Amino acid sequence: MVSDKFVKKLKTFALKSSAIVAFVLLWEAAPHLGLIDPIFIPPPSVIAVKLYQLLLSGELLVHTAASLERVFLGFIIALAIALPLGFLIGGWFKTFETAVDPLLQVLGQANPFTLFPVFMALLGIGELSKIGIIYWVCQWPVLFNTVSGIKSVDPVYIKVGRSMGLTKFNLFKKVLLPAALPAIFTGIRMSAVFAFFMLIGAEMIGAHSGLGFLIIQSQAVFNMPKMYASIVSVALLGIAINYIMIKFERKAMSWKEDIAA
Amino acid sequence: MAKIRADNVKKTFKIKKEGNEFDELPALAGVNLEIDPGEFMVIVGPSGCGKSTFLDLVGGLTHPDEGTIAIDGKPITGPSRDRAIVFQQNALFPWRTTLGNVEFGLESINPDQDERREIALDYLSLVGLSGYHNHYPHQLSGGMKQRVSIARALALNPSIMLMDEPLAALDAQTREFLQRDILRISKESRKTVLFITHSIDEAVFLGDKVAVMSARPGVIKRVVDIPLTAEERASDDVVAATEFVQSRQLLWRLLKEEVVKVEEAQSNIHAEDHSNSLLLDKKTGLINSVRAFARI
Ligand SMILES: Nc1ncnc2c1ncn2[C@@H]1O[C@H](COP(=O)(O)OP(=O)(O)O)[C@@H](O)[C@H]1O
Ligand SMILES: [Mg+2]
Numbered sequence: 319m320v321s322d323k324f325v326k327k328l329k330t331f332a333l334k335s336s337a338i339v340a341f342v343l344l345w346e347a348a349p350h351l352g353l354i355d356p357i358f359i360p361p362p363s364v365i366a367v368k369l370y371q372l373l374l375s376g377e378l379l380v381h382t383a384a385s386l387e388r389v390f391l392g393f394i395i396a397l398a399i400a401l402p403l404g405f406l407i408g409g410w411f412k413t414f415e416t417a418v419d420p421l422l423q424v425l426g427q428a429n430p431f432t433l434f435p436v437f438m439a440l441l442g443i444g445e446l447s448k449i450g451i452i453y454w455v456c457q458w459p460v461l462f463n464t465v466s467g468i469k470s471v472d473p474v475y476i477k478v479g480r481s482m483g484l485t486k487f488n489l490f491k492k493v494l495l496p497a498a499l500p501a502i503f504t505g506i507r508m509s510a511v512f513a514f515f516m517l518i519g520a521e522m523i524g525a526h527s528g529l530g531f532l533i534i535q536s537q538a539v540f541n542m543p544k545m546y547a548s549i550v551s552v553a554l555l556g557i558a559i560n561y562i563m564i565k566f567e568r569k570a571m572s573w574k575e576d577i578a579a
Numbered sequence: 580m581a582k583i584r585a586d587n588v589k590k591t592f593k594i595k596k597e598g599n600e601f602d603e604l605p606a607l608a609g610v611n612l613e614i615d616p617g618e619f620m621v622i623v624g625p626s627g628c629g630k631s632t633f634l635d636l637v638g639g640l641t642h643p644d645e646g647t648i649a650i651d652g653k654p655i656t657g658p659s660r661d662r663a664i665v666f667q668q669n670a671l672f673p674w675r676t677t678l679g680n681v682e683f684g685l686e687s688i689n690p691d692q693d694e695r696r697e698i699a700l701d702y703l704s705l706v707g708l709s710g711y712h713n714h715y716p717h718q719l720s721g722g723m724k725q726r727v728s729i730a731r732a733l734a735l736n737p738s739i740m741l742m743d744e745p746l747a748a749l750d751a752q753t754r755e756f757l758q759r760d761i762l763r764i765s766k767e768s769r770k771t772v773l774f775i776t777h778s779i780d781e782a783v784f785l786g787d788k789v790a791v792m793s794a795r796p797g798v799i800k801r802v803v804d805i806p807l808t809a810e811e812r813a814s815d816d817v818v819a820a821t822e823f824v825q826s827r828q829l830l831w832r833l834l835k836e837e838v839v840k841v842e843e844a845q846s847n848i849h850a851e852d853h854s855n856s857l858l859l860d861k862k863t864g865l866i867n868s869v870r871a872f873a874r875i
Contacts, residue, residue, distance in 0.1 A: 474670045481638050482684040482735065492683070496674045506824045573674045573715050 360543050368543040369550060377532075378551060384527035385555075388445070388520075389513045392452025396509060400457040401502070403465025409494060415465070426458040430516060434523065443524040448517070455516045459508035467501025468494055499571060507563045514556050529542070581661070581738040581771050583637065585613040590632055600853045606632045608796035610647065619765055619772045621782040623834060624792030625841050633797070634743050638664050638771060650739070660684065662739040663732035664666035668748045670728055671716040677703065677727050678712035684735045702730040705764065722753035729761070735770070740765065742774045746781065758784055762812060779834070783826045784812065791833045794840040801833055 344364050349356035356364070373379040405416045430451060437454070441447035471494055479493040521530025529552050536545035588610040606629040614620045622630050635641045636646055639658040647654045650662070669863075671680050689695050690754035706726040716724055723747055732740060742761075744821055746754045757759040764783055765772050776782050782789045786805050793800045807821045817823055 454735070472669070474666055475672060477635075477640055477664070477666065478670055478672075478683075480640055481658045481662070482687070483658055483660050484687060488687060493685075496672070499674070571674070573676075 319553065320383060358542065360546060365546045369547040372544070372547055372551075378547075379439050379531045381527055381529050381548075382551065382555065384531075385517055385521065385529045388528065389450050389452060389510075389517050392449045392517075393456050393510065393513050395449070395453045396456030396460060397506070399453075400460035401464060402482065404461045404502075405468060405494075406491070407461075408465035408498075409469030409490065417440060422461065426462065430455045432477075434520070438524075448520040451520050452513050452516050455512045456509040459512065460502070460505040463505025463508070464498065467498030467505075470501070471497040500574065503567045503570065505545050507560070510559055510563050511556075516557060558579055581650050582616050582652075583612075583648065583650055583739065583771065583773065585610050585612045585633075585646070585648045586643045586650075587611060587639070588633070588636060588643045589642055589645040590629070590636065590641070590649060604854065605796035607636075607643075608798050609800055610797065612790055614771060614773060616771055617769050619762075619774065619785055619787045621776060621778060621786035621789045622792055623779060623782045623789060623830065624797060625794050625834070625837050626777065627841075628792045628795045629797030630792060630835070631743050633792075634664070634741050634773065634775055637739075638662055638741050642662075656793045660688065661737045662741055663735050663737040665725075665728050665732050665740065665742040665745045667744045668721065668724070671731075673716050674714075675706065676712065677714050677716070677719070680716070680727055681734050683731060688842075698734055699730075702734045703727070706730045706760065707731065720753070722757060723751050725757060726760075730762075734765070736738045737770070739771045739773070742772065744775050744777065747777065754781070759813075761785065762809075766809060779827055779830050780818070780828065781841050783807075783823055784817065789826070789830060791830060791837070794837045794844065800837065803829060803833075819848070841846055 345359075346361045346363060348354045349359070349361050369378070407418065433454065434451065437447040437451045441450050475493050475497055476489065479489045484492065517528070518530040518533070521528035522534045525531040529548055532548040533545055533552070534540070536548060588607055588685060589605075590607040592604040592606055596602055596605055610629075610633055612620075612776065622633070624630050632641075636643055637655070639655045639662065646697060649655065672683065675683065678696065678699050681702055682695050685695045689698070700709070700712060703709055706729055708726050708730070711719070711723065716727070719727065743759075746757055749757065758781060762773075764770075774785060777786075783805055788802050788804055790802045791800045792798070803826060805826050807817065807820065807826075809824070811817055811820055814820075
């Protein structure tokens with residue numbers, strides 16, 4: 319019956335990819351049929367060739383590395399600040415939370431794009447302001463999800479821990495943290511996506527490297543295939559990051575994965 | 580084995596209202612109860628009368644406003660591994676396997692990993708779950724989960740077991756099997772047990788004594804001796820024994836008076852406050868639980 323299963327999987331795969339295939343085919347045919355101007359929107363085959371060339375020349379790699387470094391730094395700083403802060407606010411200081419929550423909500427709601435000029439004024443137009451803005455957008459989903467995750471831990475788990483004489487630290491490590499982990503991971507995954515959005519935006523303003531820069535630069539010199547190749551790279555990288563995050567999450571919470579299965 | 584003694588234990592909850600004002604909700608109004616070493620004491624009482632509140636106090640999770648609870652003469656100041664608690668349901672950690680759950684309490688007292696594992700496996704087999712050590716809680720039935728909870732509590736080798744309606748969520752058949760196992764284990768390991776239930780049959784079947792609690796604010800209204808021997812309880816038709824039937828009737832009568840009190844109190848609330856839908860919701864909840872009593 320293995321072959322039966324395989325055929326079924328194949329069919330699902332075919333169905334799932336049908337729209338994408340149709341879209342790519344239509345796109346490929348459109349310039350030939352005179353529906354769109356290939357100067358502005360080159361066909362996928364041209365873009366694919368360009369992407370391959372960029373990959374071979376090493377140019378794509380350099381810019382991808384520059385982008386990833388920024389995302390990584392901003393993301394790590396955000397985790398280092400927002401996770402402990404979230405634990406403190408959610409777990410220990412009830413009054414403190416009541417006091418700071420409205421402020422945090424307002425700050426978290428502020429549209430980060432409008433804050434670009436502020437970051438540039440404060441940190442210049444170099445690496446610092448880019449990493450700064452990525453840190454800024456990353457910290458909110460992590461912070462809010464950590465606080466609510468810790469606060470919504472089932473009190474009965476805490477009762478069990480306390481009744482078994484756990485120290486405050488062990489209660490946190492062995493009960494609060496694992497119980498809040500699913501919510502914390504949601505925050506981390508959201509912030510990874512935000513970080514990536516923000517990065518491309520940041521690189522489109524005053525950068526000399528990175529995928530965002532590559533897009534803007536190709537557009538400036540009217541190299542349309544290169545511009546689209548960069549855009550596709552950004553999309554693929556986004557998908558890859560999301561995939562890695564999901565894998566990581568599954569691994570960390572294998573006890574939960576079974577529920578879905 | 581340890582002796583538990585509660586003297587005039589009072590507890591009032593403060594419920595926060597707007598601003599800095601509080602509503603007072605008296606839950607326990609002077610509970611006196613003595614539990615001898617190795618005794619199986621069951622508490623029954625109308626829903627919301629303060630049974631769990633009392634159990635939490637014995638567990639050291641909360642503190643009484645007045646009065647004391649002492650173990651072998653020493654007043655309780657906080658939780659202790661010598662008093663293990665089994666909660667009603669879903670108190671297993673879903674991120675730990677069965678084995679991990681049973682090992683949980685041992686981790687802070689026994690640094691030897693292999694030893695911990697061995698102890699945990701022993702207790703899992705004691706509750707009839709050998710072979711299930713790698714399962715996660717969501718892969719177990721309700722009855723199995725409660726067996727794990729009991730193993731987790733036993734693993735600490737406490738002299739006192741506190742059980743807050745541990746079987747309430749189970750179907751009748753599973754429940755009966757577990758009752759028999761709990762009785763066997765508690766007698767074999769000579770634990771002092773405080774067991775809460777809202778089933779009179781369960782109380783008579785398990786208890787050496789059954790304490791009937793009054794409607795809230797709770798006090799112990801009466802402690803009834805159950806004159807059944809271990810052999811009689813082990814028999815299949817213990818429910819037909821004269822002692823069983825008589826104890827059951829006595830408890831039922833005592834409880835009915837309290838249940839009626841709850842109903843009266845509720846109809847007073849009804850007369851006083853038509854508009855407060857929250858209270859009315861509470862009332863239907865209580866009356867439903869009263870009806871549930873009547874069906875037992
Ligand atoms: N932490 C708490 N804060 C406020 N009220 C509580 C709290 N715990 C219990 N109560 C109230 O105290 C009363 C007794 O509760 P409980 O001991 O849980 O009853 P039982 O276990 O007998 O059903 C109920 O009216 C309940 O709503
Ligand atoms: Mg209760």
